[in-house]
Amino acid sequence: MEDRVTNPPTTKVIETANWILRDGDKILSVRSHGRDRFYLPGGKVDPGETARDAIIREVAEELGVTLLDDSIRKIGTFAGRGHNQPDGAIVRMTCFSADYRGTLAPAHEIAELRWLNQRERDLMAPMGQKITAALFDI
Template sequence: MTEIDKIAFIEIQGRKILSTKSKGKFKYYIPGGKREKGESDEQTLVREVFEELTVNIIPGTIEYVGTFMAQSDGAKEGVMVKMTCYKAKYNGTFHPKMEIEEIRGLDSNDSDRISEVDKLIFRHLVSIGELN
């Protein structure tokens, strides 16, 4: 089994979760990404959120949401994505940057538009009453 280690930013507004779609892709993903060598979860979260959404995470406000694992979309069987999720306060306004083409709020009715690991995260957020 191969594991892809990713950090994700959970931002819920109006009972929908902030999701992004990259250029040339069809599925939406919770913003975040892979850590660079030597980075902590917090450092990865801050860097990825700024690179993709142009907002600054406020240090000291980061809260762990959960860790979820599922088969990686489009990868051979046994390639798993481990997504460690955090909420945080931030400064700024969301704007797509780098590979991000679109930012949209999604809910549990959008399960056909998201990855397998995101489906687990959506189910968790629905179960605790944060997401429609």
């Protein structure tokens, strides 16, 4: 009889850094070209990069503004099933608040930015809905 070792399927975890910018009862959200849902600004953390470095880079690339280094504060890390991710990949989102310098404008892969209020959360991807629900309850 042959011994066989089976390995359970490995769940892919995608590390992201995301910016939470509120204006009263609204939160800044972005929609990428070809996507149907809004996301919190930010993106994947590159190998060898910290989440803090990633959020600075991603916000500059996506929205053309500079986060003010001394104002960057970690809000928390949230994890859940990613929207449009293959095989049930988990997205682990490290979220930051920060002040910025410059004028917000969609750039590169961003087609649109929008300030969404609590009643418009359904326009966001599921993880954005989960995070903003927690934030609006604060």
